[in-house]
Amino acid sequence: MIRIHKVFKKPRYLVLQQNTSTAGRASAQNQAATQPQVHSSPVIPNGLWGKCEKCGTTIYTKDHIKNHKVCLNCGHHYRLGARERIELIMDTGTFVETDAGLTTLNPLAFEGYEQKLAAEREKTGLKEAVVTGYGKINGHNTVIAVMDSSFIMGSMGSVVGEKITRAFEYATAKKLPIIVFTASGGARMQEGMFSLMQMAKTSAAVARHDQAGGLYISVLTDPTTGGVTASFAMLGDIILAEPGALIGFAGKRVGEQTIKQKLPDGFQRAEFLLEHGFIDQIVPRKNLKLTLSRLLRLHSRL
Amino acid sequence: MLEREKDIRELKNKIEELRRMALEKNADLTEEINILEAKLGKMEAESIRNLSPMDKLALSRLVERPTTLDYIEKIFDGFIELHGDRKFGDDPSIVGGIARLGSLPVTVIGQQKGRDIKENVRRNFGMPRPEGFRKALRLMKQAEKFRRPVICFVDTPGADPGAGAEERGQAEAIARNLMEMINLRVPVISIVIGEGGSGGALALSVADEIWMLEHSVYAILSPEGFASILWKDARRAQEAALKMKITAQDLLAMGLIDKIIPEPPGGAHRDPDRTAAAIKDCLLQVPFDSMLAQGEELPGRRYEKYRKIGSFLESDG
Numbered sequence: 001m002i003r004i005h006k007v008f009k010k011p012r013y014l015v016l017q018q019n020t021s022t023a024g025r026a027s028a029q030n031q032a033a034t035q036p037q038v039h040s041s042p043v044i045p046n047g048l049w050g051k052c053e054k055c056g057t058t059i060y061t062k063d064h065i066k067n068h069k070v071c072l073n074c075g076h077h078y079r080l081g082a083r084e085r086i087e088l089i090m091d092t093g094t095f096v097e098t099d100a101g102l103t104t105l106n107p108l109a110f111e112g113y114e115q116k117l118a119a120e121r122e123k124t125g126l127k128e129a130v131v132t133g134y135g136k137i138n139g140h141n142t143v144i145a146v147m148d149s150s151f152i153m154g155s156m157g158s159v160v161g162e163k164i165t166r167a168f169e170y171a172t173a174k175k176l177p178i179i180v181f182t183a184s185g186g187a188r189m190q191e192g193m194f195s196l197m198q199m200a201k202t203s204a205a206v207a208r209h210d211q212a213g214g215l216y217i218s219v220l221t222d223p224t225t226g227g228v229t230a231s232f233a234m235l236g237d238i239i240l241a242e243p244g245a246l247i248g249f250a251g252k253r254v255g256e257q258t259i260k261q262k263l264p265d266g267f268q269r270a271e272f273l274l275e276h277g278f279i280d281q282i283v284p285r286k287n288l289k290l291t292l293s294r295l296l297r298l299h300s301r302l
Numbered sequence: 303m304l305e306r307e308k309d310i311r312e313l314k315n316k317i318e319e320l321r322r323m324a325l326e327k328n329a330d331l332t333e334e335i336n337i338l339e340a341k342l343g344k345m346e347a348e349s350i351r352n353l354s355p356m357d358k359l360a361l362s363r364l365v366e367r368p369t370t371l372d373y374i375e376k377i378f379d380g381f382i383e384l385h386g387d388r389k390f391g392d393d394p395s396i397v398g399g400i401a402r403l404g405s406l407p408v409t410v411i412g413q414q415k416g417r418d419i420k421e422n423v424r425r426n427f428g429m430p431r432p433e434g435f436r437k438a439l440r441l442m443k444q445a446e447k448f449r450r451p452v453i454c455f456v457d458t459p460g461a462d463p464g465a466g467a468e469e470r471g472q473a474e475a476i477a478r479n480l481m482e483m484i485n486l487r488v489p490v491i492s493i494v495i496g497e498g499g500s501g502g503a504l505a506l507s508v509a510d511e512i513w514m515l516e517h518s519v520y521a522i523l524s525p526e527g528f529a530s531i532l533w534k535d536a537r538r539a540q541e542a543a544l545k546m547k548i549t550a551q552d553l554l555a556m557g558l559i560d561k562i563i564p565e566p567p568g569g570a571h572r573d574p575d576r577t578a579a580a581i582k583d584c585l586l587q588v589p590f591d592s593m594l595a596q597g598e599e600l601p602g603r604r605y606e607k608y609r610k611i612g613s614f615l616e617s618d619g
Binding site for chain 1: 464465467468472473474476477480481485500501504508520522523528531545547556558604609611612614
């Protein structure tokens with residue numbers, strides 16, 4: 001219950017807890033028992049109102065979500081989780097998830113990795129950094145793989161590599177197109193060389209799909225860097241990107257530390273890649289589903 | 303030179319000095335000399351056996367360590383270097399060309415580091431740019447056309463992470479190599495001779511067999527970069543090198559490489575000829591003729607080799 005007089009007291013932001021993710025529900029309930037809180041950090045809106053991290057405009061959360069997390073004022077594309085992405089792209093009720101039961105081992109016996117994974121699962125409600133499956137986009141059958149940067153930066157270890165590979169193999173076997181939404185900081189450090197080798201494995205699966213004449217569309221979303229960019233992300237027959245997405249090979253910090261040279265701002269953005277000929281088109285989120293379904297239709301083999 | 307090698311050299315000098323003194327002053331120093339010699343023997347044995355991952359990383363980066371061109375000269379005959387990617391330029395951090403292994407024509411490609419600052423600047427410290435990877439791919443496709451085996455020498459800190467490389471599609475160049483190398487219908491052998499760094503190394507090592515010299519390393523990222531990403535502190539490289547499992551021995555145990563080629567005591571730089579001979583012996587044992595005859599089957603076998611790499615559990619949803 002919000003009391004009227006508290007509303008008129010004008011806290012900087014009035015925050016109501018939302019119950020969107022299953023993972024957050026328990027903690028949300030705990031906090032709901034306490035009074036509405038004053039929240040001053042201008043990050044992605046957690047409550048009714050927020051401030052755009054790019055342009056600073058006040059954002060009404062409900063509108064923001066309805067607009068698929070694109071700022072109504074400046075068009076800044078916020079990152080979407082894998083589930084949100086699937087909901088946005090796939091026809092309602094058609095998505096069937098595959099290989100959801102894969103969980104990574106700890107091949108290097110890397111200290112703290114299991115705890116890290118457990119914490120990430122709890123935080124995101126996901127089992128790993130990619131969700132794969134199949135379904136329909138405006139009636140067209142397709143396989144999809146959707147990465148989620150909120151899970152250890154969407155990094156690719158054994159499970160991500162295996163799921164992507166299986167998705168490609170499934171698409172090849174069923175003669176279906178495949179769409180991969182990338183969002184990743186690169187190969188997963190904690191699995192060492194096993195992660196690096198996933199680059200070769202996934203690229204091999206792309207090669208097979210390619211040889212079989214299958215369509216592969218990659219959609220690069222913010223951020224796509226490192227080993228994922230340097231493998232399947234850059235190998236699409238058609239490569240699309242979301243506006244403003246960070247796309248590159250070397251992470252800025254690694255690049256600057258390795259070559260001791262400051263890198264210019266904005267040089268790894270989608271627009272930069274388009275200009276240099278490495279992607280086909282930048283597609284605003286609101287047009288993405290239509291663009292994809294049109295491409296699928298043009299490639300449908302009836 | 304490694305610290306340990308300096309210590310050994312110092313001790314050797316000391317023993318020499320004692321011997322000279324014993325002769326000059328006609329004194330009996332046999333006991334002292336014996337003690338020191340025993341110590342020297344122990345140190346030398348240890349310097350070979352007990353190399354930590356960080357020692358191996360240092361060895362793999364040693365300026366004196368033989369490079370791709372050294373091995374090409376010692377292993378093959380009649381090397382003809384070929385330049386350029388036919389798109390943008392020629393990247394001196396990757397060398398490639400045609401040569402003979404015995405009587406068999408082969409394509410040889412490898413990352414090339416420099417011996418001094420001037421050459422290292424020209425060679426970009428062995429960090430390939432997109433045009434280097436594209437040159438490598440061009441030469442591989444050429445090898446496929448003329449049915450020559452491909453032999454790659456891997457020795458790089460990693461692909462160039464600079465702005466120019468990004469501009470010309472570093473990620474695309476590496477990805478393209480991974481995708482195309484899987485399908486090559488000629489044998490591909492990759493040998494890590496020094497530092498196998500990240501995607502830049504991988505782009506020359508999608509192969510039928512991956513070999514490593516005894517003290518070489520192969521890592522997802524330089525330990526400095528690894529520490530910088532995970533702990534935001536590049537100075538914890540030592541700790542990273544330990545945890546990353548980057549040595550040839552670790553990687554063979556995990557089934558990620560196929561063979562370790564022994565180095566002379568103290569490392570490849572102590573006896574480059576012997577190291578080259580060991581590599582050549584291994585190469586001469588590869589049944590290249592029958593592999594070339596079964597060229598169509600190579601992509602399938604290579605696919606299976608990489609397909610099975612992964613460490614995961616599977617349960618129902």
